[in-house]
Amino acid sequence: MLGYLLKRIALMLPTLLGALTLTFVVIQFVPGGPVEQLLAQSHMGRGGVYKSRGDTDAKQIEELKKLYGFDKPASVRYVDMLRNFASFNLGRSFTHDKDVWQLIKEKLPVSISLGLWTFFISYLISVPLGIAKAVREGSRFDVLSSALVLIGYAIPGFVLGVLLIVLFAGGSFFDLFPLRGLTSDHWAELSWPARIRDYLWHLTLPLTCMVLASFAEMTLLTKNTFIEEMRKQYVLVARAKGLSQHRVLWKHILRNAMIPLVTGFPAAFVGAFFAGSLLIESLFSLDGLGLLSYESVVRRDYPVVLGSLYLFTLIGLGVKLLSDLLYMVVDPRVQFGAVGK
16 A cells, blocks of 8 residues: 555656646746736826836836846746745745735635535535435436436526525615625624624525535436446345345445445545635635636736645645545455556
């Protein structure tokens, strides 16, 4: 197992290096870098008309390039980036004038809240529902629940978000939920029970959008996995021996059917944590990592773009390794020593 771990970790390095290199190369050809954007903003006159200042612009450009390190060749900047990232120095944001890692930590509470709750609620709904659908395959309950699940999955999260805002957040009908932040302005003055209620009150609408978009796939995966296991020979043998349906389901089928679900926990968590939150964060004014990444790309804030990519790639590779290790925990028949033989 140790040899397998070392081999996998060694394979992570080329993947990480490739992702960073490709992004760095693409950035070199993107027009309108941070220097040009800063100059355009500083020289924007009334009515949004750009006013050039001739030689002053050239001097400012040279000073800004030196300040941000763009006066160095791309190869030197690339080596400096790799050296800094190796010591987990992610650089400093051009736009926010903050350390990138500090900036990411400031945005984490929003992403953690959305990701954790989406992950847990999705699994708590989809796994029991998928098992119930598998046991009642072809019944009216199975057909109706499948229709509802697929309808929920077909509605884009941002469309559902707009609908919920119109209906329940001060739109044309009811004003029941807030539209900004994770907590109210007076949150620090509340008691702990009131703080919890306020926090959940703010999360209700964005979580509804994210959960409906994420649990359908897991529900159908659970159903199909259980159906596949129920049709295998060992289940027929167990029933022929006189075991009850309840015992066959929970003692024999569950153990094998849960393997793809349990090993998918890390990937599902990271997917809920980082993916699909940009539009939801924008709709509900939640200042998280999704919005930060998008704004960094638009503003050409390269340290944030590369630093976020580096961190997300590391997490993704670690999660993939953890998923593989979970196979051995769930199914002891998996032997890492057999890999590559």
